[in-house]
Amino acid sequence: MQQRYNYAFFDEASKREIRRALIKGVSIPGYQVPFASREMPIGRGWGTGGLQITLAIIGRSDVLKVIDQGSDDSVNAVNIKKLVADTTDVEVTDATEQATLIQSRHRIPEQPLRADQVLVLQVPTPEPLRSFEPREAATKRLHAEADYTGAWLELFDQIVRYDMTTTGADHPVLVNGRYVMAPSPIPRFDNLKLHQAEHLTLLGAGREKKIYAVPPHTDVVPLDFEDYPFAVERFDGKRCRLCGAEDVYLDELVDETTGETYYQCNDTAFCVSSACQPTKPVDAAAASGTEFCGSKASSRAEARFVGLSPQSSAPEAPSLTLRTTGDPFFNQKGASHAR
Amino acid sequence: MMMITENAELHRAQRAFRSVLDAFAHPGALCMIERAADNSVRPAALDGALESVVRLFVDQAVTFSVVDAEPDATAAYLTGETHAMRFPVREADFVVVPARADAQLAAEAVLEACRGTLVAPEKGATVLMGCARLAAPEQAAAGGEPALHVVEVRGPGVADVNRFAVDRVEWARDRAARHDEFPCGVEIVLVDGEGNLVAVPRSSQVTLAGEDASVGEASMPDRVAAPSEPCLVGEAR
Numbered sequence: 169m170q171q172r173y174n175y176a177f178f179d180e181a182s183k184r185e186i187r188r189a190l191i192k193g194v195s196i197p198g199y200q201v202p203f204a205s206r207e208m209p210i211g212r213g214w215g216t217g218g219l220q221i222t223l224a225i226i227g228r229s230d231v232l233k234v235i236d237q238g239s240d241d242s243v244n245a246v247n248i249k250k251l252v253a254d255t256t257d258v259e260v261t262d263a264t265e266q267a268t269l270i271q272s273r274h275r276i277p278e279q280p281l282r283a284d285q286v287l288v289l290q291v292p293t294p295e296p297l298r299s300f301e302p303r304e305a306a307t308k309r310l311h312a313e314a315d316y317t318g319a320w321l322e323l324f325d326q327i328v329r330y331d332m333t334t335t336g337a338d339h340p341v342l343v344n345g346r347y348v349m350a351p352s353p354i355p356r357f358d359n360l361k362l363h364q365a366e367h368l369t370l371l372g373a374g375r376e377k378k379i380y381a382v383p384p385h386t387d388v389v390p391l392d393f394e395d396y397p398f399a400v401e402r403f404d405g406k407r408c409r410l411c412g413a414e415d416v417y418l419d420e421l422v423d424e425t426t427g428e429t430y431y432q433c434n435d436t437a438f439c440v441s442s443a444c445q446p447t448k449p450v451d452a453a454a455a456s457g458t459e460f461c462g463s464k465a466s467s468r469a470e471a472r473f474v475g476l477s478p479q480s481s482a483p484e485a486p487s488l489t490l491r492t493t494g495d496p497f498f499n500q501k502g503a504s505h506a507r
Numbered sequence: 508m509m510m511i512t513e514n515a516e517l518h519r520a521q522r523a524f525r526s527v528l529d530a531f532a533h534p535g536a537l538c539m540i541e542r543a544a545d546n547s548v549r550p551a552a553l554d555g556a557l558e559s560v561v562r563l564f565v566d567q568a569v570t571f572s573v574v575d576a577e578p579d580a581t582a583a584y585l586t587g588e589t590h591a592m593r594f595p596v597r598e599a600d601f602v603v604v605p606a607r608a609d610a611q612l613a614a615e616a617v618l619e620a621c622r623g624t625l626v627a628p629e630k631g632a633t634v635l636m637g638c639a640r641l642a643a644p645e646q647a648a649a650g651g652e653p654a655l656h657v658v659e660v661r662g663p664g665v666a667d668v669n670r671f672a673v674d675r676v677e678w679a680r681d682r683a684a685r686h687d688e689f690p691c692g693v694e695i696v697l698v699d700g701e702g703n704l705v706a707v708p709r710s711s712q713v714t715l716a717g718e719d720a721s722v723g724e725a726s727m728p729d730r731v732a733a734p735s736e737p738c739l740v741g742e743a744r
Contacts, residue, residue: 192629194531195708201629227521312625368532383664
């Protein structure tokens with residue numbers, strides 16, 4: 169039996185619910201608007217929040233791009249793209265500049281986005297205070313009172329232990345001088361791309377039933393201390409093995425036969441686009457004599473999955489998960505009321 | 508998989524929503540929405556453009572109010588069309604102000620609309636206000652009827668300042684008179700009969716050009732700053 173679907177999968181009432189939340193989210197930058205998250209044909213935690221936003225706003229004139237950790241060809245991205253394309257017939261693209269709607273997990277494209285593009289980010293944990301305070305009612309009150317002691321304490325605790333903040337991704341940001349927001353697990357490298365951006369960013373957490381947004385031209389400031397200023401991942405002296413790009417977010421990979429460590433653009437579309445032109449000869453590519461920017465896109469995409477995730481590939485981020493409230497000597501009850 | 512695509516209303520709503528989303532992302536910028544199809548039973552107070560905006564958001568899950576000299580026919584029509592419950596202005600999620608409502612009624616709508624709470628600011632109402640004419644700011648000097656006032660908008664979504672011209676401005680003064688503490692407040696959507704549309708979210712600061720005092724300075728609480736006492740860090744190390 170053939171199943172009949174409404175355009176963009178959702179019934180119109182579901183779209184209205186998500187659209188109402190989006191409007192409030194844009195009007196209160198950084199505030200997590202609760203919404204009636206729908207059941208989706210993919211599992212919760214696999215991008216249902218981003219997918220719901222995409223389906224609620226997409227239309228016939230849109231060109232869709234979906235990326236997962238910088239890649240257009242990874243399983244999550246491909247399947248979300250397939251579902252949206254099957255239920256809307258919209259055009260899909262890998263080229264960032266051609267897309268009107270970009271759904272992403274864990275990255276903001278290297279190519280700066282324009283005012284006519286909308287970025288949709290998938291969010292696993294929208295609450296930046298969650299590791300500090302497990303109760304939703306309590307974190308809502310902390311946001312109401314702009315009491316961000318917990319967010320500061322978490323960073324402070326990292327500094328005490330490691331002499332630096334060790335957030336590999338999802339470094340908390342202060343939006344419009346009011347709300348502390350989880351920017352989704354984008355690397356710190358991408359945090360600054362939200363500040364005074366040209367484009368609208370919509371963030372969706374399906375499992376946690378929250379939608380929030382960062383309008384264009386809005387202040388987005390990563391939390392830091394005067395003596396421990398915010399720093400992004402650095403790739404000094406490293407460049408992409410394939411295209412030679414510097415000043416981009418690189419994946420650290422290991423050649424299993426030689427044991428050699430090498431680097432590649434994390435953003436695959438950027439790596440194959442004309443935006444990324446090597447300025448100096450690329451040693452590895454020159455040596456093999458086969459791979460240049462703009463060619464061999466498919467083989468490159470395959471090679472990419474042997475790599476590490478953006479978080480773990482951050483060179484200065486130790487692979488530690490810090491949970492302030494989990495410490496036995498840390499008085500949780502007192503901490504949640506700390507000033 | 509069979510997809511239902513030939514539904515003109517669905518696609519019109521999607522285009523209208525993207526325009527409204529764009530308007531909210533760029534407060535004070537003039538956008539355009541398609542008017543709802545002509546409908547012989549639509550009450551006189553409601554034009555196609557305002558109805559189009561109402562139907563984007565209002566359904567059985569939310570409540571609405573109509574502020575007009577004779578609101579009953581419009582409210583009954585909207586209840587029938589959207590299955591939304593009609594509530595008093597103070598409690599309604601969406602407050603509909605037809606273009607024909609006079610300044611006093613518009614003032615009542617903007618002043619009384621629900622502001623939400625600090626814990627749930629999203630409960631703040633959205634005022635959907637019809638107006639006779641919305642235009643680019645240059646049109647104000649060109650004259651024409653009705654006369655236009657230039658409104659300036661600053662804040663998130665605005666690079667420097669966005670300007671637009673509109674025939675009614677009482678909403679801006681009343682919005683300022685509410686003295687909402689951000690994040691509480693109301694969203695205001697202005698729409699004229701042609702489908703020109705401007706959104707003024709609560710995060711915006713509104714000024715009337717030619718008037719000295721800002722009429723819509725959003726009262727932002729003190730900015731949340733880093734703890735100013737770094738000695739704690741020193742002690743702990």
